[in-house]
Amino acid sequence: MSELRQDPFTDRWVIIAENRVDRPQEFMPRPAQRAALTCPFCRGNEAETPEEVARYGAPGAAPADWQVRVVPNKFPAVRPAAEIEKAAFQTAGPLYPTGTSGLGRRQPASGVHEVIVESPDHVARFSELSDLQIELSFAAYRDRLFALQREPQLTYALVFKNTGVDAGASLEHVHSQLIALPQTPPEVQYELTKAGEHLALHGNPLMADVLAAEVADGRRILIATDAFTVYCPAASRLPFETWIVPRRPAPRFELEAPEMIVEAAHLVRDVVVRFEERLTRPAHNFWIHSAPIGDESGRIHWRIELAPRLATMAGFEFGSGCFINPIAPEVAAKHLQ
Amino acid sequence: MSELRQDPFTDRWVIIAENRVDRPQEFMPRPAQRAALTCPFCRGNEAETPEEVARYGAPGAAPADWQVRVVPNKFPAVRPAAEIEKAAFQTAGPLYPTGTSGLGRRQPASGVHEVIVESPDHVARFSELSDLQIELSFAAYRDRLFALQREPQLTYALVFKNTGVDAGASLEHVHSQLIALPQTPPEVQYELTKAGEHLALHGNPLMADVLAAEVADGRRILIATDAFTVYCPAASRLPFETWIVPRRPAPRFELEAPEMIVEAAHLVRDVVVRFEERLTRPAHNFWIHSAPIGDESGRIHWRIELAPRLATMAGFEFGSGCFINPIAPEVAAKHLQ
Numbered sequence: 001m002s003e004l005r006q007d008p009f010t011d012r013w014v015i016i017a018e019n020r021v022d023r024p025q026e027f028m029p030r031p032a033q034r035a036a037l038t039c040p041f042c043r044g045n046e047a048e049t050p051e052e053v054a055r056y057g058a059p060g061a062a063p064a065d066w067q068v069r070v071v072p073n074k075f076p077a078v079r080p081a082a083e084i085e086k087a088a089f090q091t092a093g094p095l096y097p098t099g100t101s102g103l104g105r106r107q108p109a110s111g112v113h114e115v116i117v118e119s120p121d122h123v124a125r126f127s128e129l130s131d132l133q134i135e136l137s138f139a140a141y142r143d144r145l146f147a148l149q150r151e152p153q154l155t156y157a158l159v160f161k162n163t164g165v166d167a168g169a170s171l172e173h174v175h176s177q178l179i180a181l182p183q184t185p186p187e188v189q190y191e192l193t194k195a196g197e198h199l200a201l202h203g204n205p206l207m208a209d210v211l212a213a214e215v216a217d218g219r220r221i222l223i224a225t226d227a228f229t230v231y232c233p234a235a236s237r238l239p240f241e242t243w244i245v246p247r248r249p250a251p252r253f254e255l256e257a258p259e260m261i262v263e264a265a266h267l268v269r270d271v272v273v274r275f276e277e278r279l280t281r282p283a284h285n286f287w288i289h290s291a292p293i294g295d296e297s298g299r300i301h302w303r304i305e306l307a308p309r310l311a312t313m314a315g316f317e318f319g320s321g322c323f324i325n326p327i328a329p330e331v332a333a334k335h336l337q
Numbered sequence: 338m339s340e341l342r343q344d345p346f347t348d349r350w351v352i353i354a355e356n357r358v359d360r361p362q363e364f365m366p367r368p369a370q371r372a373a374l375t376c377p378f379c380r381g382n383e384a385e386t387p388e389e390v391a392r393y394g395a396p397g398a399a400p401a402d403w404q405v406r407v408v409p410n411k412f413p414a415v416r417p418a419a420e421i422e423k424a425a426f427q428t429a430g431p432l433y434p435t436g437t438s439g440l441g442r443r444q445p446a447s448g449v450h451e452v453i454v455e456s457p458d459h460v461a462r463f464s465e466l467s468d469l470q471i472e473l474s475f476a477a478y479r480d481r482l483f484a485l486q487r488e489p490q491l492t493y494a495l496v497f498k499n500t501g502v503d504a505g506a507s508l509e510h511v512h513s514q515l516i517a518l519p520q521t522p523p524e525v526q527y528e529l530t531k532a533g534e535h536l537a538l539h540g541n542p543l544m545a546d547v548l549a550a551e552v553a554d555g556r557r558i559l560i561a562t563d564a565f566t567v568y569c570p571a572a573s574r575l576p577f578e579t580w581i582v583p584r585r586p587a588p589r590f591e592l593e594a595p596e597m598i599v600e601a602a603h604l605v606r607d608v609v610v611r612f613e614e615r616l617t618r619p620a621h622n623f624w625i626h627s628a629p630i631g632d633e634s635g636r637i638h639w640r641i642e643l644a645p646r647l648a649t650m651a652g653f654e655f656g657s658g659c660f661i662n663p664i665a666p667e668v669a670a671k672h673l674q
């Protein structure tokens with residue numbers, strides 16, 4: 001039976017419609033081909049990227065023997081405010097030059113957009129990285145998020161990975177990205193407000209209460225360690241969506257203990273390997289959901305959200321903001337357990 | 338220069354990042370192939386669909402000579418409440434059986450999910466339909482939306498079209514869909530609240546004030562007729578996103594005068610043809626944004642939103658709720674004018 005489920009964090013609805021998985025698929029997409037570009041992320045092509053922000057290698061290795069590099073995005077969605085002409089900020093204000101107030105706003109897109117290159121070799125997937133490379137990648141995420149605290153104009157940062165063209169990647173070489181913004185997006189503000197109300201009413205973080213309810217139910221749990229619970233959320237908007245959640249909720253990823261960051265890196269690889277082995281080696285995304293920069297109010301807690309990209313946003317999702325998920329999270333968890 | 342723009346209807350942000358359009362695209366997706374399925378929507382295969390709800394043809398034509406059919410979706414995301422066992426509704430309630438309140442909700446996915454088959458012939462695109470077929474299709478949208486007013490448990494309905502596998506279509510034969518739900522989605526409720534505040538403060542509908550500001554700016558207008566304005570909205574989340582808006586805002590599509598519905602059908606085809614001729618014949622969606630069923634409070638006004646699917650939702654969009662649009666709407670409008 002199809003079910004309508006409302007996500008406790010965002011109030012977003014999802015229609016769990018398992019019967020739709022059986023509908024005839026007339027289209028058979030063919031895999032994308034790789035063009036013969038010089039890969040800017042491979043060792044030896046370091047000059048193809050903007051000047052690097054950070055470099056990581058094995059303990060004691062020569063600087064040239066890097067394993068992970070952080071570089072500014074060469075085609076950034078946002079740029080540091082210092083690089084934008086002051087005059088541009090004078091255009092900040094209403095979206096429309098005429099009209100009443102309240103018709104939207106515009107401003108120069110300032111912020112930080114970096115790329116974390118996760119291997120010197122041309123491999124495509126997080127699952128192909130060495131232990132050292134995944135641990136250094138996660139250390140780079142933490143270090144960069146930590147460093148952004150010193151930028152007073154930034155309030156929000158997101159680390160995310162796109163693997164495969166169907167997940168929005170434009171380059172194949174394994175990498176993640178970080179975008180930091182001077183405002184907290186409305187969806188995150190909504191979650192802050194909602195979780196703040198929950199905290200005031202119940203005295204517990206929303207994340208803690210949801211995690212306890214998922215553990216009590218048990219059907220959607222994939223992995224339980226001393227420090228983390230990995231599960232397919234009851235109101236997942238995407239098929240096989242999986243969350244990695246610290247058992248002791250904490251607001252921000254970059255303030256976690258080093259051993260927690262290392263374990264998170266290994267759990268991400270574990271889940272990605274499950275996507276690859278048990279599904280059709282799909283394109284996938286993951287992102288680190290975390291409280292805004294500097295926020296330790298205990299309303300939002302960090303977690304890592306992963307999803308293979310097996311469904312396409314269609315007119316219904318764009319028009320209504322609701323998602324249709326053809327795989328119940330209970331069934332998804334069984335496949336991934 | 339990249340710009341951050343906030344949409345006046347949803348408060349959603351978009352990063353207009355034109356420089357990203359130049360970034361190297363390593364992947365060259367190959368077009369999907371069509372499988373050799375019996376098409377359930379072609380004339381002669383009528384028995385392949387559930388029993389039809391409505392049938393339209395040329396004036397005086399025999400019933401067998403249909404041009405447009407409306408049928409229940411064979412793989413529905415939601416089903417009429419009368420078809421769901423009463424016991425299922427007893428599971429409606431909290432998302433989790435244990436835990437504090439406020440942890441999300443679940444209920445049987447009731448509602449209506451219909452398919453509007455827009456030609457008896459196996460054509461793939463709205464642009465290939467005859468004048469009669471597009472007019473009958475839009476008449477079918479109107480009639481079905483109108484009929485749903487009689488179902489007291491339904492509060493929200495969306496008509497939408499997915500063309501091409503990248504736009505979420507699973508069948509090639511030209512068709513649209515209608516989904517009606519017993520609740521108004523949170524995104525639409527947000528827009529009702531916001532537009533209600535605007536109306537109370539300024540005495541004008543938000544849609545009227547935004548339309549006037551777009552017309553005063555002028556750079557993004559594609560088509561202006563006596564009855565409609567067609568433009569690329571200043572804070573478009575998708576590249577080449579285009580809206581068809583009645584010059585006299587009205588809450589609901591299905592209450593419009595017949596000649597307005599006919600003109601809207603022709604404008605949709607005109608915009609789709611522009612997408613096909615001036616872009617790369619892309620997959621595309623359109624949907625009819627309209628006030629909830631029965632709502633005539635004058636807060637939300639109907640419009641048709643169209644978008645070719647040239648970009649992919651990636652980790653940033655899923656993680657933050659913000660969109661990155663690599664084509665400024667001013668530039669998009671120049672391409673489509």
